[in-house]
Amino acid sequence: MSSAVVANKTDQPLPWALWLRQIESIFLYEVKKNFLGRRAILIYLLALLPLFPLLVLAIFQPPGNEWRDFNRYSEIYAMLYNGLILRTVVFFGCAWIFMNLFRGEIVDRSLHYYFLSAVRREVLVVGKYVSGLVTSIVLFTFTTVVGMLLLYVPHFYSQSVRYFVEGKGLTQILTYAGITMLACIGYGAFFLVVGLFIRNPIIPALLLYGWEWINFLLPPLLKKVSVIHYLNSLTPVPISEGPFAVVAEPTPAWIAIPSMLLVTVLVLAIAGYRIRHMEIRYGSD
């Protein structure tokens, strides 16, 4: 058969070019398969979830003085972002997206088609991770940005325009968007590797969810063994964690961001090692 093609391919002097092309192919294929079909509706609904109450608030301003004070809105959004968007929507959205990248294919019994392709399995991990990352970032950054605008703009239009164009608003909205991206990077790597190792990944996801929620009660050293601590350290508007919270110094951004990226790379390296040694035995999975 086409030995010429084979010879050309095996003699590739720059595997990076081939790997990048393969990552692009895996990315496009995964996005089409996972995020443009009917099964993706749930994830879109989850991403839009915080926008529904904000839309209601935009139409019907609730009674109470705090809703009439523009200066309180940054605090309101900080609470909404932390409680609903970051800890719930981004967390569970990433869990759904990244766990399904491999686990979903094992359940569907279609992972072997990738394993029967001439692609390094580590490249497969990167391609799938990138597809999940781009999708989650697009969805949840949209929620973050639109959510903030929905809170501010309808009731304080001119003040909001000034706030976002000339004031601190632009920095804040970009910071929140950055935190959302970082959350997708960190949670995404964690859930991808969980989906590779554990047959029922919901349990570790719930354990991590619990760990992240009790983070405010943990001693300072243990706080650092979580994703939420680093993300909270970056928030532009600090929020109160209640009277029982153990107070700890936030980690500076120049440590928090590289640390999260480094841990992500390590987790992905574990995923690469795992996939390299993985067998296809659907019956036992």
Next chain:
Amino acid sequence: MTIPTDQLIIFNNVSKFYGEILGVNRVNLQIAPGITSLVGPNGAGKSTLMNLMTGLLRPTRGSITLLGIPTDQPERLFRRVGYCTQFDSFPRGLTGREFLNSFLLVHGYERKRADELSDLALERVNLVEAADRKVAGYSKGMRQRIRLAQAIAHEPAVLILDEPLNGLDPMVRNETIALFRKLAADGLHLIISSHILHEVDMMSDSVVLLNNGYIVAEGDIHGVRDEMEEHPMQILIRCDQPAKLAAYVFAQNHVVEARLHSDKGGLFVKTKDADGFYLMLNRAVAEGEVNVESIAPVDDDLSAVYQYLIGTSGGSA
């Protein structure tokens, strides 16, 4: 002539255990180009052997190379190898063409070349008309063919096919066997597992018989049969004077049984030396002792070998 190791599939003392359950044990095997069939009852280890060959499973002990490439290097291996598994499942939501195309792109082919190769593979398995329909709506035979197309689309040098004729109707089955023959004639390795012994017999250059995870015989089927001395070869001779021929053949040491056929028109002989028997028969005919109408070996085929070695009658069409 010795075949270089980079043209062979080599199993070097390979064992595979699933926990304490044996998959295959101490497999030493060299497979040359041509059509090689893996034959054995359910659970014999055929699919395990194929999954080991393609790196979907990793051996507990031993090593495997295909054309000199270790099986733990899929990025090199699957430039040369295609595998049509028994898993009747597909990625969601894709048409047949998209299915082929997507994995050719994952291989690293440029889009234009991927399109060409997809079209070629679809033509080869006769699925052009259904190419733009969703795979989920395919019949079992069509799903089998699209999997075959996926295995051959990147034009591999080794094609491994796990029960490739399952679910195909007789016409497509014949076309598929013809395709296998053509691929083998082009110099490919074809490794095929099948339960349908007469089809295996028809198309294979050599067979590997497996039972309970062990290889019980391998090689050219007639060679394997010749070596089974404990089961004398059975031959039916239709002739005008079977009783006279019976007396004649009984004089030979290698003939262990000669029985007249029920219609008195033939003789049924069991011999430990088939070649010696044929020589003797030629002599008898040349000397005018008997007029022979036909000679037919009764158990010089895969079904008989399978029955003798594995103890059941194997599968049937």
